[in-house]
Amino acid sequence: MSHEGHYREAHPLIFVVTHWINLVCMIGLAFTGFYIHYPFFAGFMYGARAIHFLLMFVIIINLACRIILAFWVKTANQLGTRETDIDLKNWLPQKENKYQFMETVKYYTFFRNTRVISAKYGALQKIAYLATPIITLFMAYTGFALYTPAHSWAIWPFFAAGVSFFGGAMGIRIAHYFGMWVVILFTMVHAYLAAIDGFKPLWGLIFLWRETPGDEH
Amino acid sequence: MAQEARAEFTELLAARGVSRRDFLKYCGSVAALLGMSEMYAPQIAAAVGKLQPALWMAHGLCTGCTESMAQVDNPDVPTVVLDLLSVNYWETVMAAAGTQAEDNVAATVAAGGYVLIVEGSVMLGENGNVLRIGGKPGIEELKTVAAKAAAVIAVGSCAVDGGWVAGAPNIANATGVSKFLKDSGINVPVINLPTCPVNPEWVVAMLVDVLLMGELADGSILKKLDDMGRPKLIFGSTIHDNCPRRGHFENGEFVVFGSPTQAADEAAGWCLYQMGCKGPTTQTNCPLVRWNHRSSWCVEAGSPCIGCGNANPITGGPGNWFDASAPFLTRHADVRLPGIGGVQPSTIGAVVGGVAAVGLVAHGLGSAAKGRVKGVPTETQKVHDAKMASKGGDK
Amino acid sequence: MARVTIDPVTRIEGHLRVEVEVDNGVIKDAWVSGGLYRGMETVLLGRAPADAFYVAQRICGVCPISHGHASTMGSEAAMGIKIPNNARIIRNIIEGAEALHSHILWFYTLTALDYVDVVSALSANIADTYALAEAAGTSTADFGAIQKRLKGFVEGGQLSIFTNGYWGHPAMKLSPELNLIAVAHYLEALEMQSEAAAIIAVMGGKFPHFMTSLPGGTVWIPTEQKLDDIYFRWQKVSNWINGAMIPDTIAIAAQYLPLAGYGKGVGNYLAWGVYDDKSMDPTKRAMPRGMLMGGLTLTQPDPAKIKEYIDHSWYESGDGLNPSVGETKAKFDAYSTDAKYSWVKAPRYDDKPVEVGPLSRMLVAYVAGDPDVKGLVDFTLAALGKAAGAAGPLPVTALQSLLGRVGARNLEAAFVAKKMGAWITELIDAVKGGDSTYFVDKSGEGEGAGLWEAPRGALGHWVGVKGGKISSYQVVTPSTWDCSPRDKNNVRGPMEEALVGTPIADPTKPLEALRIVHSFDP
Structure with missing residues (x-):
């Protein structure tokens, strides 16, 4: 278990809120998505589709807010510190993270035993978090592309390009389906690493905004 | 314009002592087999000028599209149009055979200006020898005949992109007419009418556009086609969106084959989505036009749609309806992994x-x-x- | 000796080339070449059994129902499924509707132009035509109007699909009046075949290529409205077959009696049987399973005795294999009647070529003693005996000829029309009786065969299922039997054999050869 303190500067309240929204949306989208894919019980198709759409808009808006906030909100720039920096810098990979990438890989593959010095997020973590908006947008794009009323929209050609890229209407569905598995895999790894790196302090902070002091302070 | 032309035609018939009603009644299904209609051609030919010559060529086919054409009965616009058409070659129904049949092709090609209708996949395997016509690979004749055509209508999914014949592993190397002509450097407008077989109502609708409306001559027909050369009006919306069972889909009421309530649920017209219906991924107007003189269609009879209208004339093989939708009774098509085969x-x-x-x-x-x-x-x-x-x- | 080639053979399903050697106006030798290979057996491997049902129909757009049923039966046999009784009846009705459709279309649209001279109908006397129709007991039409329009058409100079037909050929024997009647029915037939096809559409979604007889039973559920619909469509078609097609057949056959003297072919007949009864025993099918080898002695066929040869076909492996373990590997080299000349394999039963088709079925049913078939055949033989001026009916062996092959098919249409009425009633009773089982959801593994009949003859789908997927698939279609090339012993296929001995009046217009070819409905 890590020994750094877990302070609210790492995850300001607004980001605790956006994280909650993401979690609820992703569970809702995955569940309704599975139901729409194969309705395993009767009577919920209209509801499932409505919720799927609603949550899609919520998660997209949430993503937009999160990105905008990253330019304004300051977050802790290191583990176990109350020193802050613009969140964007803490979110996006920085030049100095470059050499820590392989070291982090070594750590998680048991080729080294001391933890790697990192910013608020580790080098791998930054890459994974950079991928989340991309996969979210991918899901939204493929989702619209397989939504047939979109055929009559003026921007349909933008989606039609994707349909033909994935080899037709079935292809885009399968792409959307696999996209969901990517999200599920991300969530599994994300939750696992958060758990082994300090379940109580990390989860307490991100979900309940509860601080845990570090050993050396 | 269609109405004007129709009025003109009715006048022509009247001038010859044939009421329109009589004519249509008489033609009935006869009109179905395009050529038959020419039996009445002289009655109108004088006024409408030269009959539009046409060739119906058979390639890697099961003859289902010709069979399907025989099921058209709607004599209204079709009859009018078909009576303007002179089919000089159509293997399945023509009287001539052998050299006499080949002479018909040669004479029509020499005269030019004909509409070429192609049924069946373009067969490339074994250097084109998997289909032999007149002692030569079938593709040789196709090149000759297509080069001089005013327009090509590819009827049925096989002609559009190879159809099921192009299904993995595409052992006989089938492709579609569009792709083949493009690769052969033959530049002719191609109208693609997928589904397996073709719905005859669509062929008739296209002939109206091409012939009666003169849309081929002024090029306006091409504006009615989507990027796959399919008429937008026919292939512009999904089966799912026009399905009479759509309400049950929204309600979440689904038929399950083999369930104790299957018969009751089916009789109530519940949705076949759970049984893998490909209506959501298939763009045709089957629920509206229906089949066999509007007597029914696949979903009405109780089967999920198998997406036979999915075809990709641009790739000419990949995207064929078999691979795009099978296994038909599952929601998703299989993904084909090398060395393993189809996997869900x-x-x-x-x-x-x-x-x-x-x-x-x-x-x-x-x-x-x-x-x-x-x-x-x-x-x-x-x-x-x-x-x-x-x-x-x-x- | 003169080599005469017919390529393409028209008015058939698919691609066919026929070469014959003519000497002194008679065919001495013949080669039949199938021109198309698509690879159905390969594309089905690794697919689900239900997919095979849907796609295997695409082997033949004229007889898709039979291929669908044979495929589904093969899968069911492999997976150990026994279908519900309702599904059995429904499949019979759909299958019967296809037979009616196919027989009408084949006789009038595909074959009639070999016997009916459209141009000759122009000189028919209208009053005599009515008199003739009445005497022949066939239905009448507005013959005057039809003739008038025909005149206009021919005078117009453009003959469209009639361009270059064998009009005025010396082998055309009908009177102008009978030609006119036939032309009128040629037109009506188009409507009737599509009415029969609409029965399939109601019960199967569409025709060609239907949707409902999935492995496990059927997914079509009858409602009163739908039962009404099929009943009245059946009645209309059935009345027309009895009121026009059968009298036409007898009237036309009476003018072509010499055609009973050639075209016999190999004289071996196989029928897998079609239209299951409640017992699901193939020998008790409405058209029973049976075999006649050489004579008219009924035996039961053993599928294990079938071997497919490729000595004259463009395949590279799998010679002499039973279809249950068959292989299909295409390899074209060159067309040569001395070596390889066809995409069709050469199936043999006990190393002998065998004819399949309506004639085989009717002969088997006749010998098996089916009363309906016996009635139809005996009535026709008596009528033709009378027409021939003979003392009694023609012998049953007269059926083993070109004329018999054509006539048997039309008689079968009448037989099926009658049976269909009974099946529709049977279904109504079953539904009224409260039986609401149509489909069983079951999977399994194994190997099986769907041995069934297409309208044009015996059809087999050999299916292996493993892990829910097709592990092996082989098809022997009726045309594979009938249009087969020579085998390893250089023995001709049934169509080739039937062509030998056929007179050819004009080698540039080999109409008589076409008649033989069309009689098999390749």
Whole structure:
């Protein structure tokens, strides 16, 4: 278990809120998505589709807010510190993270035993978090592309390009389906690493905004 | 314009002592077999000028599209149009055979200006010898005949992109007319009418556009086609969106084959989505036009749509309806993995998810074994910085 | 000796080339070449059994129902499924509707132009035509109007699909009046075949290529409205077959009696049987399973005795294999009647070529003693005996000829029309009786065969299922039997054999050869 303190500067309240929204949306989208894919019980198709759409808009808006906030909100720039920096810098990979990438890989593959010095997020973590908006947008794009009323929209050609890229209407569905598995895999790894790196302090902070002091302070 | 032309035609008939009603009644299904209609051609030919010559060529086919054409009965616009057409070659119904039949092709090609209708896949396998016509590979004749055509209508999914014949592993190397002509450098407008077989109402509708409306001559027909050369009006919306069972889809009421309530649910017209219906991924107007003089269509009879209208004339093979929709009774098509064959996406998802879960558990056990659970000291200096420092360099 | 080639053979399903050697106005030798290979057996491998049902129909757009049923039966046999009784009846009705459709279309649209001279109908006397129709007991039409329009058409100079037909050929024997009647029915037939096809559409979604007889039973559920619909469509078609097609057949056959003297072919007949009864025993099918080898002695066929040869076909492996373990590997080299000349394999039963088709079925049913078939055949033989001026009916062996092959098919249409009425009633009774089982959801593994009949003859789908997927698939279609090339012993296929001995009046217009070819409905 890590020994750094877990302070609210790492995850300001607004980001605790956006994280909650993401979690609820992703569970809702995955569940309704599975139901729409194969309705395993009767009577919920209209509801499932409505919720799927609603949550899609919520998660997209949430993503937009999160990105905008990253330019304004300051977050802790290191583990176990109350020193802050613009969140964007803490979110996006920085030049100095470059050499820590392989070291982090070594750590998680048991080729080294001391933890790697990192910013608020580790080098791998930054890459994974950079991928989340991309996969979210991918899901939204493929989702619209397989939504047939979109055929009559003026921007349909933008989606039609994707349909033909994935080899037709079935292809885009399968792409959307696999996209969901990517999200599920991300969530599994994300939750696992958060758990082994300090379940109580990390989860307490991100979900309940509860601080845990570090050993050396 | 269609109405004007129709009025003109009715006048022509009247001038010859034939009431329109009589004519249509008489033609009835006769009109179906395009050529038959020419029996009445002289009655109108004088006024409308030269009959539009046409050739109906058979390639890698099952003859289902010709069969399907024989099922058209709507004599209204079709009759008018078909009576303007002179089919000089149509293997399945023509009287001539052998050399006499080939003479018909030669004479029509020499005269030019004909509409070429192609049924069946373009067969490339064994240097084109998997289809032999007149002692030669079929593709040779296709090239000759297509080069001089005013327009080509590819009827049925096979002609559009090879159809099921192009299904993996596409052993006879089938492709579609569009792709073949493009690869052969033959530049002729191609109208693609997928589904297996073709719905005859669509062929008739196209002939109206091409012939009666004169849309081929002024090029306006091409504006009515989508990027796959399909008429937008016919292939512009999904079966799912026009399906009479759509309400039950929204209600979440689904037929399940083999369930105790199957018969009752089907009789109530519940939705076949759960049985893998490809209505949501198939763009045709089958629920509206229906089949066999509007007597029914696939979903009405109780079967999920199998997406036979999916075809990709641009790739000319990949995207064929068999591979795009099979297994038909599952929601998703199989993904074909080399060395394994068709696999359901849900299987792939579950396997990857399962492997990841096992991996994480293993990693967790490894972490515990290494004592990481109790906390790991952080390095005091970054490895890279240490290297730089030892080299004497700074910064 | 003169080599005469007919390529393409028209008015058939698919691609066919026929070469014959003519000497002194008679065919001495013949080669039949199938021109198309698509690879159905390969594309089905690794697919689900239900997919095979849907796609295997695409082997033949004229007889898709039979291929669908044979495929589904093969899968069911492999997976150990026994279908519900309702599904059995429904499949019979759909299968019967296809037979009616196919027989009408084949006789009038595909074959009639070999016997009916459209141009000759122009000189028919209208009053005599009515008199003739009445005497022949066939239905009348507005013959005057039809003739008038025909005149306009021919005078117009453009003959469209009639361009270059064998009009005025010396082998055309009908009177102008009978030609006119036939032309009128040629037109009506188009409507009737599509009415029969609409029965399939109601019960199967569409025709060609239907949707409902999935492995496990059927997914079509009858409602009163739908039962009404099929009943009245059946009645209309059935009345027309009895009121026009059968009298036409007898009237036309009476003018072509010499055609009973050639075109016999190999004289071996196979029928897998079609239209299951409640017992699901193939020998008790409405058209029973049976075999006649050489004579008219009924035996039961053993599928294990079938072997497919490729000595004259463009395949590279799998010679002499039973279809249950068959292989299909295409390899074209060159067309040569001395070596390889066809995409069709050469199936043999006990190393002998065998004819399949309506004639085989009717002969088997006749010998098996089916009363309906016996009635139809005996009535026709008596009528033709009378027409021939003979003392009694023609012998049953007269059926083993070109004329018999054509006539048997039309008689079968009448037989099926009658049976269909009974099946529709049977279904109504079953539904009224409260039986609401149509489909069983079951999977299994194994190997099986769907041995069934297409309208044009015996059809087999050999299916292996493993892990829910097709592990092996082989098809022997009726045309594979009938249009087969020579085998390893250089023995001709049934169509080739039937062509030998056929007179050819004009080698540039080999109409008589076409008649033989069309009689098999390749």
